[in-house]
Amino acid sequence: MKMSMDANTIAQQAVRYGLVTIEQMEECLGELPPLERSAEAVLKIFERKAYLTPFQANKLIKGDYDGYILGGFRILYKIASGTFGRVYRADDPRSGQIVAIKVLRKKHLMDARKVDLFEREGKNGLELKHPNIVEILAVNRDPSTGQYYIVMEFVEGGNLRDFLKIRKKLQPAEALRLLEETAAGLGYAYSRGMTHRDIKATNILIATAKNAKLVDFGLAELTGSRQDVEGTVDQSVDYVGLEKATGTKAGDIRSDIFFLGCVFYQMLKGEPLLEMTRDLRARKNPNRFRLADKLRRDDPELPGPIFGLLQKMVAFEPAARFQNPQVLVDAVQHARAELAGEQGIKKAVGPKTVFVVEHHEGLQNVFRERLKKYGYRVLISIHSDRVLERFKQNPFSALIVDVGTAGDEGIAAFESVMDEAEYTRMECTGVLILSENQSSLVGNFKKRPNVTVLVRPVSLKQILKSLATVEQHNEDMEDNAADEIE
Structure with a gap:
């Protein structure tokens, strides 16, 4: 309620609350006309001289007696407001340092769970020091008002x-x-x-220098935690819906990557990819998260490299997404390079490695001995279902699958690795070897410049020539390799 105060009274209040100095108070009172002694008049002078902000002056005229100072910082004005808390711009009156202070709303002070989430956000943030994460400076509770607050780096800009x-x-x-x-x-x-667990556009701040900073780790979880945060805040409903639909645990980094993909689409198209609804049942419907099916490869706003990134980020199956943020960063860098007209293809680190899927023991020995002779590191397996995971962990330079012995599982593994190589811009040459009775399958495979399909009888010379699709081998190597593999 607005209180009736004269200029002297309200000016003294401003000094008492630590908003202005005695010298500033006397200066402003001295500028008042002789017959004008109202509180409003002196507050206007305080504002004109930037000794008070409109936010502070409004609180003073209302008679508010707290909320001016938190953690030694003066509250200047409100930046943002939500159901969970309010964020204010503040400064240190001694050093002039500008910070942002997030304050938990008073109505939540008696809610232990919300208090816990709020404090967790602050304590998690104290451990994170990175140019693309808003830095947390302090987490505390005001002894006089009982308010919980987080002091953060101030980012000049907006979300x-x-x-x-x-x-x-x-x-x-x-x-x-x-x-x-x-x-x-x-x-x-x-x-x-x-992990973050609340990736959305409002939690990515864009500074005036146009760089991005993540904020609000309030739902952050330690990797491997089994805690279910369903129902804590709005965004967690989507996380829980996705994870239940795909059978993954809470705290999976690939969930953050999925929702970051949704934000990326929003940046490019100006509209959401994930359908927004208030219906809780609809929000948890598994079909709502099958977003990759909504992407159009011929969309002019989604060039090839970007289409690949998006499709992989928002893939429904977690195993089909980027498995961690560093792999995603690498893929983004190569997409940027490709769009800029650069090469943008990565090579596997270390010696040229060929992974061979072959069930026949005799042929395994032939591949191992003959390919090693020409300088390759050779890995051989009969387990088609493990090839993709092996490629993600330690990419190899080439993949040979003997479909004659590996069957349909070998074909599926081969295609999944080639897709992974395409989306992550990783160099990987592929060779499919079909038996004579499988020759009708030749036209069924996706056309790729780095893939060769061979039908028996096949010579080592043909295989070596195929492996040289991306990086040429010596012609002598090919001429001397005439042994037939049957």
Whole structure:
């Protein structure tokens, strides 16, 4: 309620609350006209001289006696407000340092779970020091008011949602840069054993320098935690719905990657990819998360490299997504390079490795001995279902699958690895070997410049020539390899 105060009384209140100095008070009172001694008049002078903000002056005139100072910082004005808390701009009156202070709403003070989430956000953030994560400076509780608050780095700018309200949508190059920065921040947190669990446009801040910073790790979990946070805040409903639909545990980093993919699409198209609804049952419907099916490869706003990134980020099956943020960062960098007209293809680290899927023991020995002779490191397995995971962990330079012995499982493994190589921009040459009675399958495989389909009888010379699709081998190597593999 507005209180009746004269200029002297309200000026003294401002000094008492630590908002202005005695010298500033006397200066402003001295500028009042002789007959004008109202509280409103002196507050206008305080504001004109920038000694008080409109937020502070409004609180003073209302007679509010707390909420001016938290953790030694003066509250200047409100930046943002939500159901969970409010965020204010504040400064240190001694050093002039500008910070943001997030304050838990008073109505939540008696809710132990919300208090726990709020404190967890602050304590998690204290451990994270990265240029693409908003830095947490302090977490505390005011002894006089009982208010919980978090002191954070102040980011001059706004959140991505508000940024997009103005810009509508971004050019691919800019969207890729923001994606890379956000993924880098996410990757740093993941390296500390932490996932975010609340990736959305409002939790990505865009500084005036146009760099991205992740904020609000309030739902962050340590990797491997089994805690179910269903129902805590709105976004967690989507996380829980996705994870239940795909059979994954809470805290899976691939869930963050999925929702970051949704944000990336929003940057590019100016509209959400994930259908928004208030119906809780509809929000948990598994079909709602089959987003890769909604992407159009011929969409002019989704160039090839970007289409590949998006399709992999929002894949329904977790195993089909990027498995961690660093792999995503690498893929984004190569997509950026490709869009800029650069090569953008990665080579496997170390010696050229050929992975062979072959069930026949005799042929295993032939592959091992003959390929080693020409300088390859050879890995052989009969387990088709493990090939993709092996490629993700330690990419190899080439994959040979003997479909004659590996069957349909071998074909599926081969295609999955080639898709993975395409989406992650990793160099991998593929060779499929069909038996004579499988020759009718030749036209069934996806046309790829790095893949060769051979039908028995096949010579080692043919295989070596196929392996040289991306990187040429010596012609002498081919001429001397005339032994037939049957």
